[in-house]
Structure formats: structure tokens, C-alpha cells
Amino acid sequence: MSLLTWNQGQYLLDGQPYRIISGSIHYYRVVPEYWKDRLLKLKASGFNTVETYIAWNVHEPSEGAFNFTGMADVESFIRLAGELGLHVIVRPSPFICAEWEFGGLPAWLLSYSDLQLRCMDPLYLSKVDRYYDQLIPRLVPYLSSKGGPIIAVQIENEYGSYGNDTAYLDYLRKGLIDRGIDVLLFTSDGPTDEMLLGGTLPDVHATVNFGSRVKESFQKYREYRKDEPLMVMEYWNGWFDHWMEDHHVRDGADVAKVLDEMLAQGSSINMYMFHGGTNFGFYNGANHIVTYEPTTTSYDYDAPLTEWGDSTEKLEAVRKVLAKHGFAPGCPFPEPIPKAAYGKVQLTEKAELFTDAALQQLSGPIHSVNVRPMEKFGQSYGFILYSTFVKGPRQGQKLYIQDVRDRAQVFLNGRLLGVIERWNPQPLEISVPAEGVKLDILVENMGRVNYGPLIRDPKGITEGVRIDNQFQFDWTVRPLPLQPETLAGLKYDALDAAAADGENGEERPAFYRGSFEVQEPGDTFLRFDGWYKGIAWVNGFNLGRYWSAGPQRTLYVPGPLLQQGRNEIVLFELHSGPVNCEIELTDTPDLGTVAQVDDAVLNFANDEEE
Structure with a gap:
């Protein structure tokens, strides 16, 4: 049995002083065949621990139907990490952010109009409890108290950035303990008054997340936690990308300098990310600070290990700093995986989509008086097609979609009229002949918001379709999840x-x-x-x-x-x-034109995080 505890400002493992040197790898962003390669590269770089979120929507993609196989086989990932000699930090919060679709929450939650997210709402908690009844017993055998590699478990993720319902945090804590979690529990939040006030519990270890300004961030943390070990649960060494923007990078020398400063302060660290991986399928998230910003498929993150698993100059700089502080490679560095040009x-x-044969194969028609979001039709991801007949004649009117989530292509009798986008919701001019036209609106879900006050983000058309001020009724709806x-x-x-x-x-x-x-x-x-x-x-x-x-x-x-x-x-x-x-x-990969990450972004200055 092995337990991580803390006393007088330092971690203890089996009663001996210990520093956590961790890197983030998300099992659901890497094909299982490459888990070993990525974990060995972590260990070979001087790290002793791997951290992973656990994404609820990966494990319960439809309500009551659970999946723990393939890329969702979190048990195999944890077991493999332990076999390779790594400790594991797991973060099974119902909400994870992580630039992951809906912050890891399953989209089917939005089919419940009255359900309130991330608080002491009984309906929401009943869904969390059912999920945890499936998930947590799978983790218990891998706790360090049982001889496994898991040394710490997170209660909720950066909750102070969202709410202040400490009763909710305590409910989650008790739920983990009652289901057998007996290792160190913790919270993680940004180093601000608001976040540390709202996201922590007085008797639960608190950690902080930031990317620079080490002295300033630790000073704020010490105002709230004077005796606990310093732990940067997320040291942001790169950044993620949105479509229609540049590829974000952060200089490796700067990353190494800040890491050196953290370690010199005696802090433990978790590098977010060590290896970013890929938002395969429809699982990319989105942000909404000023406007809607969907995240790219690549989650390279400009991490020390690339999306495709190659070492970088940044990784070499990190390895040198770790070696300076006594954290030597734990194994030889694996060879690069060969690349092929076919x-x-x-x-x-x-x-073509707009044929009877294709539509019949992909989806059954549903009659609906009103347009409604895709979640109301039992759909989580992909596209949704709304069709109706518009009577004529009409001349020079405006077609409005109220509101589109996220990008709509509008067709009249099969011809493209135009595109209406969430970030540019301009109406389209429409004219209809006397005999009328068929109106088709194909809406793409480009990823639900994963952070901030706007995470409740239903997809499709959320309010209605109108021509000038006249709402259109009597629709045929075809969900297109494209399975x-x-x-x-x-x-x-x-x-x-x-x-x-x-x-x-x-x-x-x-x-x-x-x-x-x-x-x-x-x-x-x-x-x-x-x-x-x-x-x-x-x-x-x-x-x-x-x-x-x-x-x-x-x-x-x-x-x-x-x-x-x-x-x-x-x-x-x-x-x-x-x-x-x-x-x-x-x-040869190509992630696009690069832009340096702004230092303010790395410190919650724009109310935006990882």
C-alpha cells in the first residue's frame, strides 16, 4: 500500500518527501496502440506521473449506455501506466473543460429543459450518480491504497471559474469517498480571489493552474493556503487553436524558464499538455468569450511531444530543466514512429446528400411543428436537416434563423441560397415564386462551448426560422449523426x-x-x-x-x-x-501559420483557460 499525503508544505509518499513531476496525456485523444509509446516518452523525459481527465461523454455517449472499450478503455490506460512505473492522477470530474465537446458533459443532458448544470440540482446529480456508479468502481482497484498507480483524484474542475456552490463540491467529494476513493482528493483553480473562493473546500487540498507569472500566482495561492504543498496542476506550456485563427505556439526557452522558476520554488507540477493528441470525430469543443470560436481537430497544443508523438526542441529544453532539479530519465527514449507518404x-x-436514397439510409424523417435543437430529437453530434415548403409569391424578403448553432447552409429547391453562421448571423434575401419552394436548412454542430458561463449550448436551430417577422411551421427533420x-x-x-x-x-x-x-x-x-x-x-x-x-x-x-x-x-x-x-x-504535418501565445491568456486575464 502506498499513499500520497502532505505535511508542513510538502508531499509525502509512503512517509517520505516527494515531488510530483507529471504530464498530461488524455487516453481518449490517442489511439490505444500508441498509449505505450506516449507514456514511455513521458517517463524517458524525467516525469514520474501521468495525469488524465476522464470524459463523461466518451463513457456515456447516450443516456444509460456505457462504453469502456477501445479508446474509452480508461482502465487499460491506467493499468499500463502503472506497469511502466508511472504514478497516475485522474480527474473524473463530471465537467473537465479541456477544449473537449461540452467540457466532457454528455449532450443528452440538454434534452432536459429544466436540468441545471454543475450545482445541487437533484436531476443533474441523479445523472452524475448513475455515471459514477459505473465509473468509480472501475478506478478503485487501481488506487495506490490498493497497490495501484492512482495517487490523487480531483473533485471538480476549475469550479471557481463557473460557480460557488460549495455544497455541490462537498456532494461530489462524499460521492467519491462513499464509492471507495481513499487517496488524496484535490481541487484545481486559477490563482485569483474569485476562483479560489468559489472552487475550493476548506478541508480539501487545493492546487492552482497558470502558465506564467510564477511569483505572483503563488503569492495569491498562499493567501488562502499557507501550509499546503505548492502544486501547479496545469502548467500551460502551449495553447490550443480555433478555426479561422493562427496556430498558437509558445517559445520553448520561455517554457523552460518558467518551469525552472516553479521547481526552484519547491513546487510540484503537471505540464498541460505533455502530449495533446487529437480531437477525433465530433469531440472538439469551442469557446465563447466575445463570439463563438470552435476548436480545431488538432489538439497539438504546441506541447513538448507533438500531436503525432515526435520530440521537439521544447521537450529537450524541459528535459534539461528537469535533470537540473534531479529528475532524470526513467527509461530510454523510444524511437520516432515512421511517417509515410502514400x-x-x-x-x-x-x-449526394439531397437524394432520397442517401437520406433514407442516413436518417428517418421526423415531423415537427416547430424547429427544435438536435438534443430534443435524441441527437448529440453531427448535422441536422430541417425541411419545409414555403408558399409564394414573396419578393425581396429576409430569411432569419433564430438562433443557429453553429453553421447553416440554406437551399431553395436544392440550390444554395447562402450560409448563416453563428459568428456572422446575417439574414439572407429570399424571393419565392407563386408555386412555392422547398426550403432545406442543413445545420452543422461545430462543437459545444467547453468553458465559461455559456456552456449550456444546444445545437441545430434553437428558436425558430422566420421570413421577415413570420415564423415558419410544419417541418420535416432528419438527424444526421453520421455514424x-x-x-x-x-x-x-x-x-x-x-x-x-x-x-x-x-x-x-x-x-x-x-x-x-x-x-x-x-x-x-x-x-x-x-x-x-x-x-x-x-x-x-x-x-x-x-x-x-x-x-x-x-x-x-x-x-x-x-x-x-x-x-x-x-x-x-x-x-x-x-x-x-x-x-x-x-x-509532413501542417498546422498552419503560427502566432505566439499572449502572456495574458496564460493567466486568466481574458477569463479564458485551457
Whole structure:
């Protein structure tokens, strides 16, 4: 048995002074075949601990249906870390932020109109309890008190940035203890009065999160916790990216300098992130500070270990600082994983979305008097199609979507009228002939807000559709979650390359399919040059979103997703593909034009965090 405790300002492990040198790796952002590689690289860099959030929406994607397999096999990840000689910090808070969809909360919570998030709301707590009844017993065997690697467990995540319901925090604490958690419990918050007042409990160890200004941050912490060990639970060594912005980077020498200062103060640390990984599928989150900002598919984070698992100059700088403070590599550094360039691949088949065959395969129609958010139709992710008939004649009126979450393509009789976006919700001018038209509105969920007061973020159309002041009723709704099992049944037609832009040059959403041969599977990167916006799948695995708006110019394809021989690639292109309908699989990643992270962002100055 081994227990992490603290006394007189320092951690004790088995009664002996101990420093936690941890790095963040999220199991659900890395294919399981690469867990060992990433963990060994952590240990080889001088770290003794790995930290991971646990994402509720990964484990209960639909209400009452739990998943702990594949990329959701958190038990195997923890067990592997222990076998490799690493301690583990787990953060199973119902809410995790992490630039993850809805901050890890499952979208089906939003189907309950009266449910209140992250507080002592009985309905919300009943859902948390049911989840914890499934999750926590899986963690208990891996506690250090039982001989396992887990040395500490978080109660809630940066709660002081959201609320001040300390009864809620205490409820979660008691729930963990009652279910068998008997290792060190802690909270983590930004080093401000508001956050430390709202997010902590007096008898629970408090840690802090920040990226610079070490002296100032620790001084604020010491105003509240005079005798506890210093622990930076999230040392932000990089930053995440939003679509339509630049790729954020932080200078490695600056990261090393701040780390040196933290360690010189006697602090333990957790580097957020050591390895960022990828927001595969529809799991990217979003921010909403001034406007809505969706996060990219890549979660490289400019971390010391890249999205594809390579070492960086930043990592070398970090290793030198750790060695200076007595934290030597725990094993040899694994060799880089080979990268492969499979060349250009032509997508030779096409299935247009707006055909009876495709729509029948992908979704059943639902009649609804009003437009409603996708959660009210039992849908969490993907797209949703609203269709109705508009009577005419009408001339020079305005079509409003009230409110769109997050990006809507509007079609009249199958022709694109225009796009209405959450961050630019300008109405479209509409004219309707006397015989009327069919109105189709395809709405893309680009990721729910994962931080701040606006996390309650239903998707689709949340209020209504109106022409001038007249609301439109009588809709046919088709949820389009685009699950692999429904996509597999799509019927494709051979594609004439000259018709790639659609008949008569019209932009219509369509699925494009092609294949390529692989002799030796390896990591590769999908370049989407010439394509506008959509989703990519390889062998049925959802790689995530692509968008010419950038910054990201390639999608990471881990080698384990490929197979020897024939491999299939599918793009769901929302507008139109290039004339040659080609993609390229290259051995070179491209995350876009870079911009340095602003120091203010690293210290909650903009009320925004990791």
C-alpha cells in the first residue's frame, strides 16, 4: 500500500518527501496502440506521473449506455501506466473543460429543459450518480491504497471559474469517498480571489493552474493556503487553436524558464499538455468569450511531444530543466514512429446528400411543428436537416434563423441560397415564386462551448426560422449523426472528374469515396487542398473536421487506423470538391501559420483557460 499525503508544505509518499513531476496525456485523444509509446516518452523525459481527465461523454455517449472499450478503455490506460512505473492522477470530474465537446458533459443532458448544470440540482446529480456508479468502481482497484498507480483524484474542475456552490463540491467529494476513493482528493483553480473562493473546500487540498507569472500566482495561492504543498496542476506550456485563427505556439526557452522558476520554488507540477493528441470525430469543443470560436481537430497544443508523438526542441529544453532539479530519465527514449507518404488519392465515387436514397439510409424523417435543437430529437453530434415548403409569391424578403448553432447552409429547391453562421448571423434575401419552394436548412454542430458561463449550448436551430417577422411551421427533420454503421450503407455512383463541382457548378453537400493501397502501415497526414469544409473518415474511423479557413492544413492519420492492402477514405464535403477530386496523404504535418501565445491568456486575464 502506498499513499500520497502532505505535511508542513510538502508531499509525502509512503512517509517520505516527494515531488510530483507529471504530464498530461488524455487516453481518449490517442489511439490505444500508441498509449505505450506516449507514456514511455513521458517517463524517458524525467516525469514520474501521468495525469488524465476522464470524459463523461466518451463513457456515456447516450443516456444509460456505457462504453469502456477501445479508446474509452480508461482502465487499460491506467493499468499500463502503472506497469511502466508511472504514478497516475485522474480527474473524473463530471465537467473537465479541456477544449473537449461540452467540457466532457454528455449532450443528452440538454434534452432536459429544466436540468441545471454543475450545482445541487437533484436531476443533474441523479445523472452524475448513475455515471459514477459505473465509473468509480472501475478506478478503485487501481488506487495506490490498493497497490495501484492512482495517487490523487480531483473533485471538480476549475469550479471557481463557473460557480460557488460549495455544497455541490462537498456532494461530489462524499460521492467519491462513499464509492471507495481513499487517496488524496484535490481541487484545481486559477490563482485569483474569485476562483479560489468559489472552487475550493476548506478541508480539501487545493492546487492552482497558470502558465506564467510564477511569483505572483503563488503569492495569491498562499493567501488562502499557507501550509499546503505548492502544486501547479496545469502548467500551460502551449495553447490550443480555433478555426479561422493562427496556430498558437509558445517559445520553448520561455517554457523552460518558467518551469525552472516553479521547481526552484519547491513546487510540484503537471505540464498541460505533455502530449495533446487529437480531437477525433465530433469531440472538439469551442469557446465563447466575445463570439463563438470552435476548436480545431488538432489538439497539438504546441506541447513538448507533438500531436503525432515526435520530440521537439521544447521537450529537450524541459528535459534539461528537469535533470537540473534531479529528475532524470526513467527509461530510454523510444524511437520516432515512421511517417509515410502514400501520395495522391483520387476519390472516384460520389453520393449526394439531397437524394432520397442517401437520406433514407442516413436518417428517418421526423415531423415537427416547430424547429427544435438536435438534443430534443435524441441527437448529440453531427448535422441536422430541417425541411419545409414555403408558399409564394414573396419578393425581396429576409430569411432569419433564430438562433443557429453553429453553421447553416440554406437551399431553395436544392440550390444554395447562402450560409448563416453563428459568428456572422446575417439574414439572407429570399424571393419565392407563386408555386412555392422547398426550403432545406442543413445545420452543422461545430462543437459545444467547453468553458465559461455559456456552456449550456444546444445545437441545430434553437428558436425558430422566420421570413421577415413570420415564423415558419410544419417541418420535416432528419438527424444526421453520421455514424459509421449508417455511412457504410450509402450507395455511391461513379464520379466523372469533370462533374466534381456538381451539376451546372452548383454547391451541394456530398460524400466522396476513394481507396488507396498500403504495403506497410505508418502514420500519415491527409492534405485537403482544394476542398472547402467537411468531415473525413479512414476505414470508417472519423478523423474529424477539415476546413480551408485554417489554420490546420492536414489531418493526422495514425498508422494503426490503416491496414495492409486496400484502405477506404470518405469525405463529406459541404460545398464542392476540386475538379480532380484528389486528396494527398503526405508524411509532413501542417498546422498552419503560427502566432505566439499572449502572456495574458496564460493567466486568466481574458477569463479564458485551457
